[in-house]
Amino acid sequence: MLRPTPGAIVMAAYEPDPELFRRQIRSIAAQTVTDFICVISPDSDPAPIRALLSEAAPGDERFTVIDTGGERLGFYLNFERGLLSVPPQAEWVALADQDDWWYPEKLETLLPHLTTHGMVSGQARLVEYPSGAVLGQTDRRNGTLERLMLSNQFTGSLSVLRRELLELALPFPRLSTRAAAHDHWLAVCAAATSGTHITSDVVQDYVQHSANVFGDPTSMPSRPSLIQSWRNARKMSRGAEGDDGVLAVVRTTYNVYVGWRQAMTSTLAQRRDDDASLNVLERSFGSRRRLRALLPNLRVAVRDGYVPRGFAVQYLASWMCGTITPRRRRG
Template identity: 50%
Template sequence: MAFDSTSHGVIALAAYKPDWDLFRTQLRSIQDQSHSQFVCLISADGGATEIRDFVERELGRDKRFKVLGFDGRLGFYGNFERVLQHVPADATWIALSDQDDAWYPSKLEVLLPHLNDVGLVAGQARVVRLPDHAIVSESTLRRNVDLAALIAQNQVTGSLCVFRRDLLDLALPFPRLNTITQVHDHWLAVCAKATTGALIVDDVVQDYVQHGGNVLGEVGGRRSIARSLKNVAMLSRKFQGGSGPRSMLRTANDLSFGWRRVMADTLRSRLRNPGIALDKGLAPFESGHGWVTTSTALVSALRRGDVALPCFMEFVAGVPAEVFKRKAVAAD
């Protein structure tokens, strides 16, 4: 199968209470792609009628755009899973889209040919900040790393990637962990890296609109210790029901080891014949991981610059709860 100007795919867009001006810009940027062989499935996570009416007013004559409406709200993670579950079997590729960015006209044309060599490809973005659209960075500077480093810290932004449709055979259903670090693009990137390969190219293919309030572990992010503790306390109240010491330790573990363990264990269970490279990538994070293996992988990635210091410190903060969990399992 050749991924070229004739290959037909699906753009999966997750929508929830969009800013209508930004949403219009994004829809137009998709409509104006130089590669025109696609259907854009818009999954409305609530408010489907309003979103459908807006799309019809803006793009009514373009039958490539279809709004899927659902009664129950799932949040962004579940909404992306839901729209991917509706991708038809005859699609050859899938591109993910947020509701508030702006694609450059050649985005698909630039990225699709790489799928002849790998299962997932991601580009870079120019980062702009609302409300004035000031340029924060000319590039997201994502980089190619090995599987262990990618599990430790995501390098693939969903809105920047395109992947082969058959990746869904492995990735669906999405694994679950009730934490903010449970994200669709990280999981898809790890699935691709572990099997058909993932590639990050230097091409800047869109504007990425930043709203602020980035989560822990964002590539290149910097936080003071006080701010990080405040953020962990906030997440503890949301996901653990309180911000006491034990709740915060559990939250710190979920943000680091917990989500990576879920991904590693899920991959281990779904792949029948993992090779040596896959074993090496999964070993530092799966259940029962050895501390020497884990610390070696994380320190090595930190020294190479494949894992940022804030992300590394999240793992340090997650160690106490990880130790307690291991002792509890051993006691059983």
């Protein structure tokens, strides 16, 4: 068995389903690696979450609910808040959603890979709630930094990372919280420094239900219709901009794809300005990006099945939106 080192599990919580939350807490408490604390960051009134925790893990001092005063930040920044609370003695960090179910050996399986990589992910079984139907399994894939920047393969709830990575990653880049993804940013930071790795091990159930913030990203249709794409864009715009007019949709479409990657590239460049390898990212994703640098990588990613064709179409649409929004000039 792995000799444990002290670590931290960070869970973002928002009005959780009581049954799923209690089950998730119990699955974390039952890990074969036991030397950790679990920091729960509530994005709503913390009192109900504390009550559920006392029911699920009574007397287990490894679990703590931080006092957020009920301040609502949204999924992305709530994870940042939780990560900022990780104690300095933690040597590794795992991310947790409030409604999945971890297999007992999850941490024991993933943590040894941190000796050679900065961030590691396993796979998950997709399980529908409340029916319990098994919908399939994730198929996360290893790739280069450029490919990872293009298409995130890391779901936070499947991942563990070295504590030292937070020194680069925090604070998170600021952009629309509907566009930004904490796990994508952490994975890019790891890929740009100490490397990433995805194993074939199935380490948990990834619960799919109507309240999922994102759900399984591999479910994107390969050829979405124009009508469906427009409806999706308007829905995202209403969430991010509070408006679904044409200009709001243009801004949101830009942010979700090209703008978010520009924000990550710019933040990396500011924090690692001596890293010549970031020039490659700048040519495809930064404020001085060029389509001729991106297109070969996008074409090969589609050919290899790394991204669906529908993603490529939407990414190019986002690129075009960037030609008429001032966000690019501001970097």
